[in-house]
Amino acid sequence: MNQFFKFLFASCLGTFLALVLLFFIGIWSIAGFAEQAAQQKKVWIKPNSVLELKFENQVPEKTNNLPLDPFNFDQESVVGLADMVRTIRQAKEDADIKGIYINAMYLTAGKATSAVLRDALVDFKTSGKFVVAYANYYTQNAYYVASAADSVLLNPIGAVDFRGLSSTLLFFKGMLDKMDVQMRIFYAGKFKSATEPLRLDKMSDENRLQVREYVTALYNEMIRDISATRNIPEAELRRIADTYEGRGAETALKSRLIDRIVYEDQVFDLMKNKIGLDKDEKLNRVSIEDYFDSRVKKLDYTSKDKIAVIFAEGSISDGNQGEPGEITDGKYVRILREVRKDDHVKAVVLRINSPGGSVLASENILREVQLCKQAGKPVVVSMGDLAASGGYYIACQADSIFAEPGTLTGSIGVFGVIPILQKTMKENLGITADTVRTGRFSAFGTPMYDFSPEESALIQNRVEWIYQDFLKKVAEGRRKTVEQVDAIAQGRVWTGAKAKELGLVDDLGGLDRAMASAAKLAGIEKYRTVDYPRTKTGLEQLIEKFDRDKDDEDVIRTYLLKSELGDMYPVYKTLQDFKKNQGVQARLPFEILVR
16 A cells, blocks of 8 residues: 555655646747747848837837736837837938928827827937828827828828817716615815716716817817918818818828828838839838837947836836736835945836726835935826826925926825615625624725715725825925915826926926936936836746746736727726725726827
C-alpha cells in the first residue's frame, strides 16, 4: 500500500510539474511570437514618406494607457495624445516626411483632445509641408480635425456628418420602477446631475441649463476653428449645419466643407504629385505608431533633474492595482510617494482626464499632492477632456492649474446612491427578510429594508458634510472664501474657458505650458521628463493577469464587450463603476457624450 501511494504521489507531482512547464512554455512561445512579429514589423523611414494618421483606437492621454487586445501581436503601441503631438512636431522637422495623410472616418476623443490634435496639424502646416484628409465618411469629430488640412477629400458615396453638437443622457428610472427597485438618493449641489438618471425621466431645469451652456461653448469653438482653416464665415457654417448640407458628397462640395470628390487611389496620385513622384512609383505611407517607435520614442538621460509627469486618466476608484485607464488610490498614492521621495524629481505635473469617482480615493490622492508640495516639489495640473468632480478634487490644491478651452471641469458636488430591494424581492421573487436588532441602527444600510427618516437624515448629513469639506479644500487651494466657491460649485460643470473666468483654473494651455510652469516654479532650466504610470503592451497586460492570479477572462470579456457595444460601452463601464464603488461619490453624470 505504501508503494502504491508513492507511485500515486510521484504521478500527481509529475503531472503538476508538466502542467506548470507547459504553462510557462506557452507564455514564452507567445512572447517569442510577439517579439518576432515586432521585429518583422520594424519600419525604416525612407525619403519622400508620408505620415499617416488613422485614429483606429481611442486616443489615450498616455501611450498604451488603456486595455489592449492581448492577442493582436501586430499592435505595438496605441500612441497617446502627448506622444502624438511630439510625433507630429518631429515629422514637421524631418526631411524624410513630406506631408501628413489623415485617413480617418472616426475619432474617439473628447473635444479638448481633438482641439489639441488639430492645433498640432495647423502648426505642422507652417513648415510648408502638406496635410491631406480623406474618408469614405466623416463623423463630426473626425471632420473637425480633418478641417485643418490643406485638402479635405471625400468618397463619391460619402458624407460629412456636420450638423451641430448635442448631448444625450440615458435615464433609468422607468426601468427601475418596472423592477420595483427603490433608489434612495442623497446629494449636495443643485446642479449635481449624476443621480438624475436614477430619479428622473428627463433633465432637470438646472441640468438642462448647464448642459446647454457647455455644449454651446464647445460648438462655438468648433465653428470658430473650422471657419479659420476652411475660410468659411461662421454664420455660413451655422447655416450649413442647420440645413445638414454635408449629408451628401455633392452638397458637401457645394457648401465648401470639402475640396474634391475622389476615390482613394486618386488621393494617392494627388500626394505623389505633391511629392514629385511618378504615378507608377510607390507612395511610402508610415503609420504614426511606426514613426513614433522608429524616430520619436527615445529616453533622455542627459539631465539629472527631472519633472515627473503623472497621467491620471479614467474614473477614480478605491483599490490597489487598477486597469490601464483607471485611477485607483493605491496605485496613484504609490506613484506620488515615489516621486516625492526621489531627490532628482524637482516638480510634478499631474495631467488629469477624469470624470471623478470615489471621494475617499480622491482624498487619499489629494493628500499625496499636498505632501509633494510640503516636500518642496511644485505641483502643476494640466487638464484634458475632463477634470470634474473627483477629477477637480485632486487638482484643486495644485500650485497652478491649466485647462484646455474645451475641458469640462468643476462639478464640485457629491452624492450617494443606495438601492432598496425589499419590494422587488418580495413582489418578483417571493423573498422576504426578517431581522433581530440590538439597536435602532443595527440593520442600517442593508438593501432589504428601507431607511427610516432618522437614517435618511444621517446619510444626507454625511453627504452635506463631505460637500462642505470639498468646498473648504477648493477655497484653500484657489485662495477664495467658502461662500465664493459655493456660488460657482453646486455640482455645476464649466468649460475650461469659463473656469478661467471664475478662478477655478489659472490659465488656458496644454501640457507644454504646464511643464514650463513647473520648471519655472522649481527654478530649473535643464531637465528631463519621466512619465507615470508605466504602461504595458497587450501581451504584458495579459501576462500580468496571470501574475496577479486574477480572472484572466477579464481581458477577453472587455475586448468583446467593446466590440459588441461600440459607442454604448462607456455607459456600461460607468454602470460597472457605480456597482464597484462604495460610499459617497464625486463624479459627473453617467457619461457625457457630446456629438
